[in-house]
Amino acid sequence: MKKLKTTLLLMLLCMAVIAQDKFFTKNAEVSFHSSTPMEDVDATTNQATTFLDRQTGEIVMQILINSFHFKRALMEEHFNENYMESTKFPKANFSGKITSPIDWSTSKEVEVDVQGKLTLHGITKDISVKAKIVPGKDKITGTSKFSLKPEDFGIEIPSAVRDKIAKQMEVSITATYEPYKK
């Protein structure tokens, strides 16, 4: 946790040197979804903080778990208290980079590979996902859709409700990055 914070702050400090390469947003949208015959699980947050460095292709993202909103309050409560244990593990972190070559001077959408470490529920795993990036001078849009298995992150789902919660969660991310200015 402290390491990521230091990374974030270091990126901030480096901003002064090459200001235009650092992009950021505090309001990226992250949602996840799963359908089961019994009930759909849907949650969204608009408080994801993420940085993108055009020069290195590095991407970091941090989310407060309790900022995910569910339509059903009871589901939100179970999510925080029983599954994610968000008082013990308040944040989800991703730290990685775009591994495909990308021409930042175009403004055409390009599909890229992003690889990095995702920490969820206190457990860190390497993930590799596809993302779509639309570069721009004043705005960079990044979107990604991928699946995660709750059990990969030690998220225990009691057998009684197992059928209600699909084995995979479909995660969607939309981030509109703006130049970071200090």
Place this chain on the structure above:
Amino acid sequence: MEKRKIFRLAVYLVLAAIIIGSISVWYVFNKPHRDIASEKALFNLTAQQLMTEYQTNENSANEKFLNQVIVVTGKIAGVKSLENSSFIVSLEDEMQGVTCSFDSSDVQKYKKMFTDFTPGSQATIKGRCSGMLMDVQLLNCVPKER
């Protein structure tokens, strides 16, 4: 009492239990989200004080504030409307200050009060403390009269 009468009474009691049980389960299943506007704030402090507590020791600040309803007062550094119609007010510092998020469903209700939210002016906001990323985050906020 007759056996028959006892039997009937028993059936009625069981039925009543099932009905009451089902209604209770239904209520819990559909329990509403917390109504931050009606909850009493546990702490009342300045945005600067909140930021200092979190910057000094995030863990003890979380122990104190996480998921609690608090009221903060501070200088507005910036306001922003998001695509999903929710509204964001940053106090003291846009990047590392206190960020207050108003749900889109509350934006219409408090529209008049939002016109007073201009950068530089003071604001008092009640919300649920969600923790700290770069900034201290308050969710489900409602504006308060000063």
